[in-house]
Amino acid sequence: MNLDPGVENLPYSCDIDVRDFVDIVSIMQQYDLGPNGALVMAADLIASKIDEIQNEVNRVNPDYLIVDTPGQIELFAYRSSGRFLIDNITSEEKTNIFLFDGALITTPVNFVSIALLATSIRLRLNLPTVNVLC
Structure with missing residues (x-):
């Protein structure tokens, strides 16, 4: 699962892509933000769509779910929305x-x-x- 809404090209194909739920360009235009501000806002918007994302995980039903987080690790690890996603993506072991x-x-x-x-x-x-x- 790609969890980076700002990536333009992925070096792999993914079954679940957060860009299907959150569009960074639309966020920049709608809220008059630059790329960094839009990434911060996107992190919170992704958390607000946790039910849709979890439904997509359930649909794919992988044996293992590898989640690729944003390269700007502070956007994920140091914001409450990152911890929220970890807590709410259903999995037996993480x-x-x-x-x-x-x-x-x-x-x-x-x-x-x-x-x-x-x-x-x-x-x-x-x-x-x-x-x-x-």
């Missing part, structure tokens, strides 16, 4: 997979910085976390 971008891990300081961000996200989302270097 795990966070945090991707360490190998291009950023070029020095020990960068590695520690990303590791601290991953820890902050783990604490914020209150989910078991698997860190993956890619």
